[in-house]
Amino acid sequence: MSTSTYNSGSDADQRRANRTKKRNAAEKRFQWYGRLSIAFGIACVLYLFTDIISKGIGAFTQTYINVEIEFDREMLRLGEAPTEKEIKAASFNSFFKKTLRAKFPEAQSRREKSQLYAMFSSDMPLILRNMVIEAPSILGTKQNVSMIADDDFDTFFKHTYGRDLNAEDRISRLSDFQESILGKLVDSGAVEKRFNTIFFTNADSREPELAGIRGAIVGSILTLLVTLILSFPIAVATAIYLEEFAPKNKITDFIEVNINNLAAVPSVIFGLLGLAMFINVFGLPRSIPLVGGLVLTLMTLPTIIISSRSAIKAVPPSIREAALGMGASKVQTVMHHVLPSAMPGMLTGTIIGMAQALGETAPLLMIGMVAFIVDVPGGISDPATVLPVQIFLWSDSPERAFVEKTSAAIMVLLTFLIIMNSLAVWLRKRLERRW
Amino acid sequence: MLDTAKETYQTAGEPFLDEPKMRVRNADVFYADKQAIFDVNIDIGKNEVISMIGPSGCGKSTFLRCLNRMNDTIDICRVTGELFLEDQDIYDRSIDVVELRARVGMVFQKPNPFPKSIYENVAYGARIHGLTDTKVELDELIEKSLHRCGLWNEVKDRLEEPATGLSGGQQQRLCIARAIAVNPEVILMDEPCSALDPIATATVEELIHELSENFTICIVTHSMQQAARVSSRTAYFHLGKLIEVNDTSKVFTNPEHQLTEEYITGRIG
Structure with a gap:
C-alpha cells in the first residue's frame, strides 16, 4: 500500500x-x-x-415365574419338626426337579426335561431350601413361589417375546419346546416382570440373573473411603506447607515440578507401583480395597495438591496481612483465615479427584482387583472389586444377558459420578455464598 | 551498595525527643541485595501523630512496617540497626513477634476486614490474645471499640452480618476498631485513606485525631494536606533516606532541607 x-x-x-x-x-x-x-x-x-x-x-427389570409349589414332606424326606441341619441335608435339587416335572408333564424326553429345568435360575433349589429354613411351617403346605427366570428366558421374554421381529433381531437362545412352555406360562398369567432388586443386592455371579453390583458398589465405597481418608489430609497439609511455610528455593521448586509431573503420569503406572510396593514389599494381600485405596491415593494426591494450592493462592494476601498485623501467628493466620477461605476450592478439587478415582480401572487391574468375587466385601481387607472393573469384567462375558448388565452398571457408575460432581458444584456455591 | 563501611546520614530538623515511645537508631533495610532504607534515626513520641511523607518508592511504607516487624513476612527482607519500643529492642531474639504486634497494631492501605461477621472481626484480636474471659466482657469490648471508631450506631443492628458488606469507609473504620480492640500502644497506618472517598477520609481523619489522645499513631500518607491536617510531626523520606523531621507546621511552612522544600512545593513527587 x-x-x-x-x-x-x-x-x-x-x-x-x-x-x-x-x-x-x-x-x-x-x-x-x-x-x-x-x-x-x-x-x-x-x-x-x-x-x-x-x-x-432392561437390566433393571427381572422376569419371575409364579408357580405354586407344594412343600411335600415325603418328597423332601423331612419329619414333623426338622432341624436346620436336616433341612440342609435334604435334597431340594431333586425335589425341585420333581415338582417341575409334575407341573409341566409336557416334558417327556430327557432333553426336554433338562430344558425345562434350565428355564429357571439354577439357584432356585437353594432359594427354596432357605425358605424352608426361615419358616419350617411351610412344610406340607402349598406356597405361591416367584421363581427367578434363567437369563436366557429373561432376555427372551423382555426383548423378543410377543414382538414381531425379523429373524436377525430375534434374541433367542430358547428351544422351540422352551418357547412353547413360556407361551403357556404367559397365557396362564404366571410370568411377570418386576423391578430387579437382585441387581442391587447381589454381588457378581456366573449366572447373569443372579449377578448384581452390590459387591462392586461396596468395594468402590470402601476403596474411595481409604483414598479420601488418606489423600485429603496429606494433600491439604502438603499444599499448606508448600504455599505458606516452605522457603522458596531450589528444593521446593523441584518438588513443585514433580508434583505437576505426577499429575500427568498414566494411572496404570501407579498400579504397577502399588503392586511393587504394597503387595510385593509390604506383603499386603491382593484385590483388597486397602491396597486399591492406597494406589488411588497416590494417583489423586497430585490433583488435590494442585487444586488446593491454587485455592490457597487465590486467598487475597491482604487477609494474611490483616491477621499478621493483628498479632496472629503464622499458624493462626493459616488456620483461622487462609484455610476457611480456601476450603471450598480444596473440597471441589478433592471431590473431582475422588470422582476420577471412582472411574479408575487400570491401576486396580494391576493390584488384582479384577478377580471374580461373589461376596460383598465386609471391610477394607476383604477381596473386592469396584464398579469400573465390574463393568470391564461383564463386558467381557459371553452371556447375552451381561450386555444389559454392563450398560446398567455404567448407568449406576455415571449416576455416582454425576452426584459427586454436582456435590462439588453445590459445595462450592454454598460455601462461597457466605461472603 | 554492599559496602562494608556503613553509610551514615544526618537527618535535618529535630528527629529526637525526650521521652520517646519508640526509638530507631541506624536502621537499614535491604530487599535481597538492594538497600531500601539508609541509616534512619528517629524518635516517635508518646501519644503523638507522626506522619511520614515522601514520593513513591521512598521507603516510608517499608520503614513503617519495620516498626511492628511486618517485614518479617517477606523472606528477602533484612532489617539492621536498633529499634526500641520503650526499652525493648523489638528485633531482639527474645521478643515474640506476636506480642509485639499486639502492642504495635497496624491498619493497611486497602480496607481488609476478615471475611467474617462484623462482630468476629473486632473480636478476633481479643480472642487470639486472650484479652477477655467472658462473653459479656467481649461484647463490652466490641461495643467500646466500635464506639470509639464512630461505627457503633451504624452497625449495632447487624453485628452478625459479613463485614465485607460495609462501605469502604466503614470497612476501614472497622479495621481501625479491630486494631484498637487489642488496646495497642502504637498504631501504624499505611495510607489508610488512599482507597476512600473524601467524605470517608474526613471521618477517618477525625477518628485519628480522637485516637491520638490515647494512642501513638504513625501514619504514612501520600497526601500532604492530610499530613498537615492530622499530624503534629512530619517526617520526610527521600530515596530511602530520612531527610527531615520537624513539627508539621514547620515542615510545611519553613522546611530546613532543600529536598523537603522541593517536595512540598511540588517540584518532586
Whole structure:
C-alpha cells in the first residue's frame, strides 16, 4: 500500500468498508466454530446416553415365574419338626426337579426335561431350601413361589417375546419346546416382570440373573473411603506447607515440578507401583480395597495438591496481612483465615479427584482387583472389586444377558459420578455464598 | 551498595525527643541485595501523630512496617540497626513477634476486614490474645471499640452480618476498631485513606485525631494536606533516606532541607 493514497478519498472508504466486512465475517465465522463444536459435543453425549440407557434399562427389570409349589414332606424326606441341619441335608435339587416335572408333564424326553429345568435360575433349589429354613411351617403346605427366570428366558421374554421381529433381531437362545412352555406360562398369567432388586443386592455371579453390583458398589465405597481418608489430609497439609511455610528455593521448586509431573503420569503406572510396593514389599494381600485405596491415593494426591494450592493462592494476601498485623501467628493466620477461605476450592478439587478415582480401572487391574468375587466385601481387607472393573469384567462375558448388565452398571457408575460432581458444584456455591 | 563501611546520614530538623515511645537508631533495610532504607534515626513520641511523607518508592511504607516487624513476612527482607519500643529492642531474639504486634497494631492501605461477621472481626484480636474471659466482657469490648471508631450506631443492628458488606469507609473504620480492640500502644497506618472517598477520609481523619489522645499513631500518607491536617510531626523520606523531621507546621511552612522544600512545593513527587 502506498502511503500517498492512505486515508484519502473513496479509495480509503472502500478499503475501510472491506476491512469492516471482513472483520465482521471473521467474528461470525468464529462464533459458528464454537457453536458447531458444542453441537458436536452434545450430539456425542446424547448418542452415548441413549445407547447406554436403551441397552441397560432392561437390566433393571427381572422376569419371575409364579408357580405354586407344594412343600411335600415325603418328597423332601423331612419329619414333623426338622432341624436346620436336616433341612440342609435334604435334597431340594431333586425335589425341585420333581415338582417341575409334575407341573409341566409336557416334558417327556430327557432333553426336554433338562430344558425345562434350565428355564429357571439354577439357584432356585437353594432359594427354596432357605425358605424352608426361615419358616419350617411351610412344610406340607402349598406356597405361591416367584421363581427367578434363567437369563436366557429373561432376555427372551423382555426383548423378543410377543414382538414381531425379523429373524436377525430375534434374541433367542430358547428351544422351540422352551418357547412353547413360556407361551403357556404367559397365557396362564404366571410370568411377570418386576423391578430387579437382585441387581442391587447381589454381588457378581456366573449366572447373569443372579449377578448384581452390590459387591462392586461396596468395594468402590470402601476403596474411595481409604483414598479420601488418606489423600485429603496429606494433600491439604502438603499444599499448606508448600504455599505458606516452605522457603522458596531450589528444593521446593523441584518438588513443585514433580508434583505437576505426577499429575500427568498414566494411572496404570501407579498400579504397577502399588503392586511393587504394597503387595510385593509390604506383603499386603491382593484385590483388597486397602491396597486399591492406597494406589488411588497416590494417583489423586497430585490433583488435590494442585487444586488446593491454587485455592490457597487465590486467598487475597491482604487477609494474611490483616491477621499478621493483628498479632496472629503464622499458624493462626493459616488456620483461622487462609484455610476457611480456601476450603471450598480444596473440597471441589478433592471431590473431582475422588470422582476420577471412582472411574479408575487400570491401576486396580494391576493390584488384582479384577478377580471374580461373589461376596460383598465386609471391610477394607476383604477381596473386592469396584464398579469400573465390574463393568470391564461383564463386558467381557459371553452371556447375552451381561450386555444389559454392563450398560446398567455404567448407568449406576455415571449416576455416582454425576452426584459427586454436582456435590462439588453445590459445595462450592454454598460455601462461597457466605461472603 | 554492599559496602562494608556503613553509610551514615544526618537527618535535618529535630528527629529526637525526650521521652520517646519508640526509638530507631541506624536502621537499614535491604530487599535481597538492594538497600531500601539508609541509616534512619528517629524518635516517635508518646501519644503523638507522626506522619511520614515522601514520593513513591521512598521507603516510608517499608520503614513503617519495620516498626511492628511486618517485614518479617517477606523472606528477602533484612532489617539492621536498633529499634526500641520503650526499652525493648523489638528485633531482639527474645521478643515474640506476636506480642509485639499486639502492642504495635497496624491498619493497611486497602480496607481488609476478615471475611467474617462484623462482630468476629473486632473480636478476633481479643480472642487470639486472650484479652477477655467472658462473653459479656467481649461484647463490652466490641461495643467500646466500635464506639470509639464512630461505627457503633451504624452497625449495632447487624453485628452478625459479613463485614465485607460495609462501605469502604466503614470497612476501614472497622479495621481501625479491630486494631484498637487489642488496646495497642502504637498504631501504624499505611495510607489508610488512599482507597476512600473524601467524605470517608474526613471521618477517618477525625477518628485519628480522637485516637491520638490515647494512642501513638504513625501514619504514612501520600497526601500532604492530610499530613498537615492530622499530624503534629512530619517526617520526610527521600530515596530511602530520612531527610527531615520537624513539627508539621514547620515542615510545611519553613522546611530546613532543600529536598523537603522541593517536595512540598511540588517540584518532586
